[in-house]
Amino acid sequence: MDQSAFSIFAAIVSSIVLEASPFLLLGSLLSAVLAVYVGDGALTRLSRRGLPAQIGMGLVAGLILPTCECGVVPVTRRLLNKGVPPGAAVSFMLAAPVVNPVCLAATWVAFQGDWRMVAWRAALVMVPAAAVAWVLGGTQRADLLRPTLAMANQSDNGCGCACGHEHEAQHDHGRHGFLRGLPEVLRLTGLEFLDMALFLIAGALAAGAFKAFLPQSWLGLVSGNLWLAVPALMLLAVLISICSEADAFVAASLSMFPRPALLAFLTLGPMLDLKLMPAFLSVFKRRPALVVITLPALTIFVLCISLGLTGVIR
Secondary structure, eight states, X not given: OXXXXXXXXXXXXXXXXXXXXXXXXXXXXXXXXIIIIITTHHHHHHOOSOHHHHHHHHHHGGGTSOOOHHHHHHHHHXXXXXXOOHHHHHHHHHHTTTSSHHHHHHHHHHTTTOHHHHHHHHHHHHHHHHHHXXXXXXXXXXXXXXXXXXHHHHTTTOOSSSSOOOOSOOSOHHHHOHHHHHHHHHHHHHHHHHHHHHHHHHHHHHHHHHHHTSOHHHHXXXXXXXXXXXXXXXXXXXHHOOOTTTHHHHHHHOTTSOHHHHHHHHHHTTTSXXXXXXXXXXXXXXXXXXXHHHHHHHHHHHHHHHHHHHXXXX
C-alpha cells in the first residue's frame, strides 16, 4: 500500500472523528435529557390546528424537541397514537433530525462558518418533509400505522431501527426530580454516543477511502458530472447511515464534489438511510411507507440538480 496514501487516509479519518465527536456527544446528551425530563408533550400541544399550520409547526418543532433520525420513527409513532395529526407528526419526523440546534451548529462548523450551506440544508429538508406531510396529512391513523408488529411492542423501550438505542426512556423522571433522573440521562447519553460513534467511524473511513485510494480519474469522472455526483452522494448517504449531528464533517471532507451534491448527501441521509428504511416499513403501512421512502429521494434529486444547473449554488 502507498504509504503517502495511507497517511492521507489516516489524517482524514482522525480529523473527521475528532471534529464531529463533540457534536455527537452533545446531541446524545440533549436527546437523553429530552427523553427523560421532557418527553413528547410539546408537539402534542402545538398541533391542534389546520393542515398548513400543523406542517409548519412540525417542521420547526425540532428546534424545541430535537430528535436524531435513529430515534425519530418510534417517537413519531407514539405522537400519532397520542392523537397528534399526521401533518405535524410526519413533518416533524423528517425535519427534526436536521432542523435542530446541534445539527445546524455542526454544519456551520464543518463548513467553516458558511451560513449558505446551513440555510440550504435546512431548506432542502423542509421542502420534501412538507411535501410528504401534505400527501399523508389527511390519512387516518388506522390507514397510516400497522396495527400489530414487533416494533410497536418494543417502541416503549427501543427505537426498533437495529441501532441498539433506548430512545423511549421512562418519562416519569421529570416528576421525581432532577437528581433521580440524572443516572438515566448519563446512561442513555453513553449508549447513544457509543452506538452512533460506530456509524461516524464508518462514515469517516468511507470518506477517507474516497479521497486517498479512489483513482483520481474515477473520482474526477463522478465529481465533475453533476448528474453523476448528486445520485452518487445520495447513495453514499443511504449506505453509510451517519448521524445527522456528524455527517456534515464527512460531507465537508468530500470537497471535490460540487455543493449541490454535498447538499444531497446532507439532506437525504437524515431522512432515508439503511437504519430508517426498515423502521418505516415496520411502523407504517405499505402505501405511506413508500411515500415516505420515495418522495424525499425524488424531491432532493430534482432540487439539487436544479440548484446545480441554474448555478444558484456551486
